[in-house]
Amino acid sequence: MKSIICSSLILLLMLSCQSNTAGKKESEEESVLNVYKGRVIRIDSFQSEYVTARNVDVWLPENYKKLKRYPVLYMHDGQMLFDSTTTWNGQEWAVDEVAHQLMAEGKVDPFIVVGVWNGGPTRHVDYFPRKPFESLPKDFKDSLLATYKRPGQENLFVSELKSDSYLKFLVKELKPYIDENFNTKKKAKDTYIAGSSMGGLISWYAICEYPEVFGAAACLSTHWPGIFQNEGNPIPQAFASYLENNLPDPKSHKIYFDYGTETLDAMYPAHQKKVDNIMEEKGYVEENWKTLVFEGENHSENAWQRRLHIPLEFIMN
Numbered sequence: 001m002k003s004i005i006c007s008s009l010i011l012l013l014m015l016s017c018q019s020n021t022a023g024k025k026e027s028e029e030e031s032v033l034n035v036y037k038g039r040v041i042r043i044d045s046f047q048s049e050y051v052t053a054r055n056v057d058v059w060l061p062e063n064y065k066k067l068k069r070y071p072v073l074y075m076h077d078g079q080m081l082f083d084s085t086t087t088w089n090g091q092e093w094a095v096d097e098v099a100h101q102l103m104a105e106g107k108v109d110p111f112i113v114v115g116v117w118n119g120g121p122t123r124h125v126d127y128f129p130r131k132p133f134e135s136l137p138k139d140f141k142d143s144l145l146a147t148y149k150r151p152g153q154e155n156l157f158v159s160e161l162k163s164d165s166y167l168k169f170l171v172k173e174l175k176p177y178i179d180e181n182f183n184t185k186k187k188a189k190d191t192y193i194a195g196s197s198m199g200g201l202i203s204w205y206a207i208c209e210y211p212e213v214f215g216a217a218a219c220l221s222t223h224w225p226g227i228f229q230n231e232g233n234p235i236p237q238a239f240a241s242y243l244e245n246n247l248p249d250p251k252s253h254k255i256y257f258d259y260g261t262e263t264l265d266a267m268y269p270a271h272q273k274k275v276d277n278i279m280e281e282k283g284y285v286e287e288n289w290k291t292l293v294f295e296g297e298n299h300s301e302n303a304w305q306r307r308l309h310i311p312l313e314f315i316m317n
Contacts, residue, residue, distance in 0.1 A: 033057065033082045033083040033086065034082075034083045034085060035059065035082050035083065035096040036094070036096045036097040036100060037061070037062045037096055037097070037100040038059055038060050038061045038062045038064070038096055038099075038100065039059070039060055039064075040057050040058065040059050040060075040082060040096075041057070041058040041060065042055060042056070042057050042058075043055065043056040043057075043058065043177075046173075046174065046177075048169045048173055048174075049169075049173070050162075050165040050166065050168045050169040050172075050173070051119060051122070051126060051162060051165055051166050051169045052119045052122055054116065054117040054118070054119055055078065055079070055117040056078065056114060056115065056116055056117065056174065057078050057079075057081070057082065057114075057115040057117070058112065058113070058114055058115070058178070058182065059081075059082065059095065059096055059099070059112065059113040059114075059115065060112060060182070061099065061100065061103060061110040061111065061112070062100060062103075063110075064110075064112075064183075065183070066183055067183075068110075068183060069183045069184060069185045070109075070110055070111050070112045070182075070183060070184055070185060071109065071111040071112070071184075071185050071190035071191070071192065071316065072111065072112045072113075072114060072175075072178060072182075072184050072185070072190065072191055072192070073111055073112070073113045073114065073192045073193070073194060073312075074114045074116065074170060074174075074175075074191070074192065074193045074194070074214075075093075075095065075113060075114065075115050075116065075193075075194050075195060075199075076116055076118065076127065076194075076195035076196075076198075076199035076202060076203070077115075077117070077118050077123075077195060077196070077199050078114075078115030078116045078117040078118070079115070079117045079118070080092060080093060080301050081093045081095045081096075081113070081115045082094075082095060082096050082115065084301075087301070089300075089301070091300060091301035091302050091305075092301055092305065093301055093304055093305050093308060094305045094308070095113055095115070095308065096113075098305070098308045098309050098312065099111065099113065099312065101309070102309055102312060102313060107309075107313050107317075108312060108313060108316040108317065109316070111316065112178075112182060112184060114174070114178055116170070116174065121158050122158060122159070122162060123198065124156050124157060124158070124198060125157055125158060125159050125160070125161050125162045125163070126162050126163060126165075126166040126202070127163060127166070127195075127198035127199060127201055127202040128157075128161050128163055128198065128201065128202075128226060129161075129163050129201055129202065129205040129239065129242065130161040130162075130163045130164045131164070131205075131209075131242055132235070132238040132239050132241070132242040133161050133226075133235075133238070135238050135241065135242070136234055136235065136238055137234065140234060144156075144157055144227070145157045145160070156227070163202060163205060164209075166202065167202075167205070167206055167209055167210065170193075170206070171210050171213050175191075175213065187215075188211070188212055188213055188214060188215040188252070189215040189252070190215065191213060191214050191215055192214065192215065192216045192217070192218070192315050192316065193206050193207065193214045193216075193217050193218075194217065194218035194219075194220070194311065194312075194315075195218075195219070195220070196219075196220040196221045196222075196301075196304050197220075197221050197222070197223045197264070197299065198223050199219075199220075200219035200220055200221060200222030200223060200257075201219075201222060201223055201224075201226070201239070203217040203218065203219045204217050204219050204222070204243065204255065207248055207253060207255065208242070208243065208246040208247060208248060209246075211248035211249070211252075211253060214253075215252065215253055215254070216253060216254035216255070216256075216315035216316075217253075217254075217255050217256070217315070218256040218311035218312070218314075218315050219255070219256060219257050219258075220257075220258050220259075220304050220307075220308075220311065221258065221259050221260065221264070221265050221268070221299050221303075221304070222257060222259070222268065222272070223264070223268075224236045224239060224267070224268055224271035224272065224275070225267055225268075225271070226239070230267055230270075236271040236274070237274075239271075239275075240271075240274050240275055240278060243275060243278055244278050244281075244282070247278070247279070247282045247284075250282065250283045250284045250285070250288045250289070251288075253288065254288045254289065254314065254315050255279070255284065255288070255289050256289070256290050256291075256292075256310075256311040256314050256315055257272060257275065257276075257289075257290070257291040257292075258290075258291065258292040258293070258294060258307065258310075258311070259272055259293060259294070260293075260294045260295075260296070260297030260298055260299065260303055261293065261294070261295050261296060261297065262296060262297060262298040262299075263298040263299045263300075264298075264299035265297065265298060265299045269293075272291060275291075276291050279291075290311075290314055292307075292310065294307060
């Protein structure tokens, strides 16, 4: 695989809707988002001791009842999930539409979606798994932190990695808030986490670091290179080694992976194959693990929207 990736693909991965949280106090209000079914509650500029403040959008299914308790799906890049008229590229995951259809067909029980906005410039350092990063050769780490850039833009690694702090934010601050203010089922078997690209990385990292909190993870178009080159890149091996030593018990957890074959996703097959071998070695079978390939699909919200029903039905059953 050539190491040079065109700048448009890089923008597709990294500019996934910059968040706008400046100057707002934390509050809970109805969102102005246009959703197909259900409703969205927005928590403006959720304050955290661990990460930069960011919006959180909570989608409640149609006929949400205060006397009933619901499983919860936590999703990254929350500003891309529900309304394409508000996103940077005019695309969306259409989570509300997909979820409602699955519920209407009786394929899953009603659930809540918590869309956590990314931190804009901090997205890469928030989502890049820190423990595997720390295992990389020092010279390679130092070069990434000092000089690795998006073409014509600022350093990709704007600070030391914050992924451990991001997970603390999810587990120690956001989840308790959601559990207190919404009718949730709190156990790991009813708590899921999902994302794409860098969001795929942080999703498997979350279920490995907090298996007592998250019972299933859906990782779409997981960005195994971590940067934008395959040649001479030790990052995928660091991820594989971490997974080999930290995968949760397959008897009580589910993990879903997938990728397309176009644009950035064309970088992933060899890395995913290595991870698949580890999954098999660790006892994962078709009941608790899937890796799917979608021929002709690219690295975009439109592509993830078309297949979102598959991972959701898998992790929730």
